[in-house]
Amino acid sequence: MKQCKVDARGRSCPEPVLMTKKALQDNPEGLEVLVDNLTAKENVTRFAKNSGYNVEVSQNGSNYILSINK
Amino acid sequence: MNGKKGIILTGAVVGIIAVLLVKFGNPGNMGFCIACFIRDIAGALGLHSAGVVQYVRPEIIGLVMGAFFMSVAGKEFSTKGGSAPFTRFVLGFIVMVGALMFLGCPLRMILRIAGGDLNAIVGLIGFAVGIYIGIIFLNKGFSLKRTYKLPEFEGYLFPGIIAALFVLLLAVPSLLIFSQEGPGAAHAPVLMSLAAGLIVGALAQRTRLCTVGGIRDLILFKDWHLISGFIAILATALIGNILFGQFKLGFTGQPIAHTDGLWNFLGMALAGFGSVLLGGCPLRQLILASEGNIDSVITVMGLTFGAAFAHNFKLASSGNGPTLNGQIAVILGFIVVLAIGYFNIEKSANVELKEGVEIETM
Numbered sequence: 149m150k151q152c153k154v155d156a157r158g159r160s161c162p163e164p165v166l167m168t169k170k171a172l173q174d175n176p177e178g179l180e181v182l183v184d185n186l187t188a189k190e191n192v193t194r195f196a197k198n199s200g201y202n203v204e205v206s207q208n209g210s211n212y213i214l215s216i217n218k
Numbered sequence: 219m220n221g222k223k224g225i226i227l228t229g230a231v232v233g234i235i236a237v238l239l240v241k242f243g244n245p246g247n248m249g250f251c252i253a254c255f256i257r258d259i260a261g262a263l264g265l266h267s268a269g270v271v272q273y274v275r276p277e278i279i280g281l282v283m284g285a286f287f288m289s290v291a292g293k294e295f296s297t298k299g300g301s302a303p304f305t306r307f308v309l310g311f312i313v314m315v316g317a318l319m320f321l322g323c324p325l326r327m328i329l330r331i332a333g334g335d336l337n338a339i340v341g342l343i344g345f346a347v348g349i350y351i352g353i354i355f356l357n358k359g360f361s362l363k364r365t366y367k368l369p370e371f372e373g374y375l376f377p378g379i380i381a382a383l384f385v386l387l388l389a390v391p392s393l394l395i396f397s398q399e400g401p402g403a404a405h406a407p408v409l410m411s412l413a414a415g416l417i418v419g420a421l422a423q424r425t426r427l428c429t430v431g432g433i434r435d436l437i438l439f440k441d442w443h444l445i446s447g448f449i450a451i452l453a454t455a456l457i458g459n460i461l462f463g464q465f466k467l468g469f470t471g472q473p474i475a476h477t478d479g480l481w482n483f484l485g486m487a488l489a490g491f492g493s494v495l496l497g498g499c500p501l502r503q504l505i506l507a508s509e510g511n512i513d514s515v516i517t518v519m520g521l522t523f524g525a526a527f528a529h530n531f532k533l534a535s536s537g538n539g540p541t542l543n544g545q546i547a548v549i550l551g552f553i554v555v556l557a558i559g560y561f562n563i564e565k566s567a568n569v570e571l572k573e574g575v576e577i578e579t580m
Binding site: 158159160161162163166169170173185187188190194195198210 | 292301357433435438443
């Protein structure tokens, strides 16, 4: 599946969420977000769920890949 | 512990403990105050010589150790840094100048409101306005860029130094300077203060409690998560203060506070604005510093330096009100934070997104 990817690794609160918010405006059907800490994972997940999306999380080493879909 | 229950429970515990610390000796409405306590520690180390605000606050030591142990236990301890460190130092300095104009960090602002201090409501309005200004910059693409992994040992240095400070406090207190009168001489027993810090540090690490984040997320994302912790602190501290007879409604005669509305407003607006650009309030910075975030360590150094500077150059307010030097410093602080905000707006933010869209069309 071809999807927009947001690389929010190393970004501090609230940037990963802001980046996701902006990217979702351009890609309302869904996207993937890459983060590297639990706080960002929790914050992006909470934002996406509050916005009516489903979130699937997979871990790759110290990174988390969040698949955000309707 | 996760989710809304965790953050509300944490807020409630912070509120109760704060009231108890005052009951057992801390200054009025100062169960916790990250700005005041860092300032007191700076004084105890002789970085400033304001005789009434010198004490090694065990609450700070406890907060750091609690957050450190919790982050290690939760496998979250991770040494990283490199996101505009000196900018963060300067922002930390300025946040402290704003907080000492108002006489308290955002956490003490909540505790002051819970004690009936109406000046702190004026501070809260300023705080929210400051956060709102910061959000304008965030929406325009403000960023201090990303952090990178650093050698793991670097992350252990800050908690290690704080632990060493505690050893110093117990073993050779004669090396340190302690206030004989004033707020610095008012404190709960050492072990109680330490335990209070340990509990709150551990909970705040786990739940990411942040006073700035609460208002920010509510405005930015209509997310009530973090602010529910803020409200829980206010609610339990208010009830606790009323039960213990520590509640006194009014503007005048409040403990360690002044009644100059304009400067209470501006002081907290500056603290809020600077904290949004930092990504969290002084409490949150202290917690992050304890889990390996070197940028937050640098921010805490900025707060400490700012506190010492504020007393050496008479920028800090007192119960009598603000000083002219302090007013000038707050105005200069706004100019510097505005410049930091403006010059760190990422022009490339939109380009990066477009690249993402291109991947989609390939």
